[in-house]
């Protein structure tokens with residue numbers, strides 16, 4: 129069965145969010161949603177995710193799942209808001225617990241349990257799930273982060289940051305728990321899928337050279353991906369990836385994003401004055417100059 133996939137582009141963070149739905153029924157899943165966030169003001173907004181809410185309502189869809197491919201570092205998830213608005217179960221990899229433990233320590237979060245309980249469901253590798261009559265399965269694809277998974281739904285696979293567009297290659301692997309070698313092995317798992325499988329990306333960085341392109345076939349990725357396509361070898365990939373990662377600064381939203389995303393898209397609880405706060409660890413992340 130071939131799912132219908134609607135993409136939405138969040139240009140401020142170069143992110144694609146998706147609504148995946150049955151071809152002939154109301155069942156749907158939302159993948160990698162975005163909560164708008166203005167870091168200067170510390171203000172979040174649902175402007176972008178309301179487009180997804182509107183789409184779901186306009187098409188009388190029934191959201192069964194709100195899926196996260198990993199704990200994102202460059203945007204805040206709107207999963208909690210979408211669940212409140214539309215229903216559905218918020219789910220991620222069981223390995224999200226490792227990422228939660230890492231960031232619980234970095235942010236010194238005494239009141240936070242790194243047990244995945246903030247999510248409604250944690251997937252294991254190869255776990256099967258359904259979206260109405262659509263069949264899905266989970267492919268563990270660590271490397272960019274240790275909790276990265278891809279969701280194979282019919283002939284569509286949602287790969288998070290495990291692959292970028294062929295001309296961009298792959299995502300960085302220098303966050304805590306990342307591994308260039310693991311990423312290479314994960315990309316080869318994805319590129320072993322049938323050639324006509326549609327690969328839906330979480331991000332694109334088209335610059336001014338072209339438009340945002342959310343989807344490429346496995347065949348195109350195999351033939352043209354500049355990092356992991358035909359002729360690539362693991363050792364050389366690891367060398368290229370690690371030397372490039374060594375030049376990258378921290379993503380602009382990593383500090384607010386991970387604090388919200390390890391909570392499955394919920395803001396930290398309000399303090400006694402009714403205000404929620406995020407923390408900033410000083411002189412801990414990034415490189416000393």
Ligand SMILES: [Fe+2]
Nearest residue numbers: 199200201289
């Ligand atoms: Fe990411």
